[in-house]
Amino acid sequence: MYNKWKIYGLAVLLTTAASCQKYLDVAPKGKIILTNVSDYDLFLNSQDLTSSGARELNVMSDEVDIPAIPAVPEKPEDLAYLWALQFTTDTKTPPLFWGKHYGNIYRFNAVLQGIDAAGNGTEQDKRRIRAEALLGRAFEYLYLVNLYAKPYNAATASQDLAVPFMTSIDIADKTPPRSTVEEIYDHIFNDIKAAIPDLPANNAGNRFRGAVPAAYSVLARACLYTGRYEEAAQNARLALGDKPPAILDYNTIASKAAIPAMAVRPFDLYARYSTNASFREYPTITMLKMFDVNDLRLKLFYEKTGDYTYPQRGVANFNPSGATTNFGTGVEEMKLIIAEAAARSGKLEEALTQVNDIRKCRIKKEVYQPLTSTNKEDVLGYVFRERQLELAFRGLRWFDMRRLDAENKMPAVTRYGAGTNVITTLPPHGARYVLQIPSVVLQFNPDMPRNAE
Incomplete structure (x- = not known):
């Protein structure tokens, strides 16, 4: 069973080389050779590696409404909206989600395999670049394990199948078997922790690059998704640091044009474009x-x-046009992680403080009133509502839906046609909360276990 699906990563990598020939050489056998440390450094700035989350993550959520859905949907985004078993049968294009994330993993693995032998650079620079690649790879796997595997459950994570963990860049190597959810998360945690000592203290000059706060922010998200709430809050605090970047107060700006570019936003910790950063969405x-x-x-x-x-x-x-939505991590998400951990443990005042810190920068100052409650469920509800409003259309709601569903807190989600006719419904604990392995991957890897249908 050869690693045919990895061809997607190689194909995209070669496409990158076509636009970056100044920095990359293509060997006669079709493999890309990164020669000097500066080549690898520039490669980490490539457009492919600065985008991760697909816009279609939004359309799978309960946030989006598409009344004009075609009677016979064919486009991947329409099929994703309906939680179809497969989003495409086209074997000539990379499959939605899987192709993008494994393409980026291929690139990060190329950096990890070659940086130590690179010339014209210091050992410190090599360690930094290696650390950035480890963080980037972990970020991609955090998407994959939350798309193609069941939500983390400590009782079953060592048996629940996730995705293959790839380290090779040789397309002739055999495909590894699907790792378990626990194994993938172990890789994520280990890669990030291994990266932190060699990452720069900050990435203020380019938020797309790895840095210590960025690493802790991804670690916080991974801990949240595994139900390690106190660890999630601890890492979120480390991501924010002793002097947390200020939340942009929308009372102080006239339009979204005043919002800084993502690369230099103080409140973005690890910046990532989506695959269609300026796409309009129609909320329910x-x-x-x-x-x-x-x-x-x-x-x-x-x-x-x-x-x-x-x-x-x-x-x-x-419509985020003019203020591109960050599919990476940011200050507001970290505060909401701290708030959720506090609410779950009964520290309601702390949870409310975190939520209100965001709200007072979002509500017109002349009418703003802080939220108050002494009821744990009410406060946790405030946290999740603020997550939905503040982190809207950043590709995160689908993962929150999965978490809520695992806690029996997610109602059925129904899709309607142009009128009130029901097209399809995603029931609680529905199998489609776990995406099926793409058909093209199964075609080249027929022995790979399938997910439930």
């Missing part, structure tokens, strides 16, 4: 009504909101 009316009408996020990022009664589906839309 239910989600739109979660916003207070005085919430400045509505003013800045949502169009055609009218008088906030939303009488018709598919009109009001989320």
Whole structure:
């Protein structure tokens, strides 16, 4: 069973080389040779490696409504919206999600395998570049394990199948078997912890690059997804540091054009574009009504909101154009992780402080009132509502839905046609919360175990 699916990574890598021939050489056998440390450093700035999360993550969530869905859906985004068993049968293009993440993993593995032998650079630079590649690879696997495996369950993680863990860049090598969920998370944790000592103290000049705060932020997210809430909060605090970057107060800006570019935003810790960073999304009316009408996020990022009664589906839309949405990690997410851990452990005042720190920068200052409650479930509800509003359309809601479903807190999600006709429903604990291994991968790896259908 040869590693045919890895051809996707190689093909994309060769495409990158075509636009970066100044920095890369292509060997006669078709393999890319990165020669000097500076080559590897520039390679980490490539457009491929600065984008990770696919826009289609949004359309799988309960945030999005597509009233004009075709009667016979064929596009991957339409099939993702309907949680189809497969999103494409086209063997000529990389499969949605899988192709992008494994393509990036291939690139990071190329860096990891070659950096030690690179010339014209210091050992410190080599260690830094290696550390950045380890962090980048861990970030990609965090997506994969939360797409193609069951949500983490400590009782079953050592048996639940996840995805193959790839370290080779030789397409003739055999495909490794699917690792377990526990094994993939062990790799994620180990790679990040191994990276931290050699990462720079900050990435203020380029938020797309690895740094210590970025590493702790990814570690915090991984701990959250494995239910290690206190560890998640601890790592989130380390990501924020002793002097946390300030949250941008939307009361102080006139339009989203005033929001800095992602590469230099102080409040973004590990910046990543999505595969379609400026795409409009049409929120469900239910989600739109979660916003207070005085919430400045509505003013800045949502169009055609009218008088906030939303009488018709598919009109009001989320449009980040001019203020690209970060699919990486940021200050607000870290504060929400701290808030969730605090709420779950009964530290309600701390949880509310974290949530209100965000809200006071989002609600019109003349009407802002802090949230208060002494009820644990209410406070946890505030945290999840703020996650949904603040982290909207960053590809994270699907993963929160999986977590909530595992806790029996996720209702059925229904897709409707142009009227009120039900097209499909994702029930609680539905098998489609775990994506099927792409058909093209199964075609080349027929012995690979399939997920439940």
